[in-house]
Amino acid sequence: MPASTSVKLNTGAEMPTVGLGTWKSAPGAVEHAVEYALKNGYKHIDTAAAYKNESEVGQGIAASGVPRGSIFLTTKLDNPDQKEAAQALESSLKNLGTDYLDLWLMHWPAPMTKDTPALADKTHDWLDTWKDMEKLFKAHPDKLKAIGVSNFSVEFLERLLAVATVVPAVNQIEMHPSCPAEDVLEFCRSKGIVVTAYSPLGSDNSPLLTNEIVKKLADKYSVQPANILISLQANKPGVTVLPKSVTNSRILSNANIVDLTEEEIAELQAIDKMQHFRACHPSWTGWGSLGFPDCKDL
Numbered sequence: 001m002p003a004s005t006s007v008k009l010n011t012g013a014e015m016p017t018v019g020l021g022t023w024k025s026a027p028g029a030v031e032h033a034v035e036y037a038l039k040n041g042y043k044h045i046d047t048a049a050a051y052k053n054e055s056e057v058g059q060g061i062a063a064s065g066v067p068r069g070s071i072f073l074t075t076k077l078d079n080p081d082q083k084e085a086a087q088a089l090e091s092s093l094k095n096l097g098t099d100y101l102d103l104w105l106m107h108w109p110a111p112m113t114k115d116t117p118a119l120a121d122k123t124h125d126w127l128d129t130w131k132d133m134e135k136l137f138k139a140h141p142d143k144l145k146a147i148g149v150s151n152f153s154v155e156f157l158e159r160l161l162a163v164a165t166v167v168p169a170v171n172q173i174e175m176h177p178s179c180p181a182e183d184v185l186e187f188c189r190s191k192g193i194v195v196t197a198y199s200p201l202g203s204d205n206s207p208l209l210t211n212e213i214v215k216k217l218a219d220k221y222s223v224q225p226a227n228i229l230i231s232l233q234a235n236k237p238g239v240t241v242l243p244k245s246v247t248n249s250r251i252l253s254n255a256n257i258v259d260l261t262e263e264e265i266a267e268l269q270a271i272d273k274m275q276h277f278r279a280c281h282p283s284w285t286g287w288g289s290l291g292f293p294d295c296k297d298l
Helices: 030-039 054-064 079-096 126-139 154-161 182-191 212-221 224-235 248-252 262-273
Strands: 006-008 014-016 043-048 071-079 103-106 147-151 169-175 194-198 239-242
Touching: 006 194, 014 071, 030 043, 030 054, 030 224, 043 054, 054 079, 071 079, 071 169, 079 103, 079 126, 079 147, 103 126, 103 169, 126 147, 126 154, 147 154, 154 248, 169 182, 212 262, 224 239, 224 248, 224 262
Parallel strands: 043 071, 071 103, 103 147, 147 169, 169 194, 194 239
Antiparallel strands: 006 014
16 A cells, blocks of 8 residues: 555645654754755654744744745644633744744643643633634634644544534644554544654654564665654555654655555554553643553653
């Protein structure tokens, strides 16, 4: 099943399948990574207010010389800003040096307090945040091309869809062979929601990179184990994927997608039965696991 180069959102827009992720990228390295990625064929860049690198991402976009209209740019509403969505949107636009976002996501269904960002704000309902995002999306189509969510389990998606007037275009979640999130993927497909996979390698120094199944397929296709893990997500219908790197050679390599067979995809997905973990496991005070399966952190 050949991997797609883009996936169509429920807005009709095309989202490039492979994007550059910037979570955990070292300060001072993000600008170069974004510039280099864009100059070498990437068209999809992902960041978030919580990453504290929107300005660097914007500088990298400007330095690349690639026209803004050729770039799919995603950022996210930070948890402590959920009561002030409109102001947060303007801040992200300013930091990124852009007039519009291709996609704006609610980072987590977990409002946090301004004074103590690790503490849940029980005075605010994240469903009200979504309603505010819907209003901004409808009122400012010049600024927001699409809205969506991130880190939503099926339970939270069901609660959102029960009141939403806009179906999220995307749900960005951790997804790799040791955290396949198949229930979330199938639910999103049934609702026309694209899934974006972050941490497709598991994490830095992930045990997946030395997994025998991954290594076997890497040898077969003469690529790196990382390519197999990224390709796994790119081969799934309705899925986009965000490999992260600030190293030139890896940025180039990560874009090398191979077409996996259905049997190979099933073999990779079965790794979950032997080795299950999540790289990003929420444990903030007052929110717990947000409905995701309880599994070991790396």
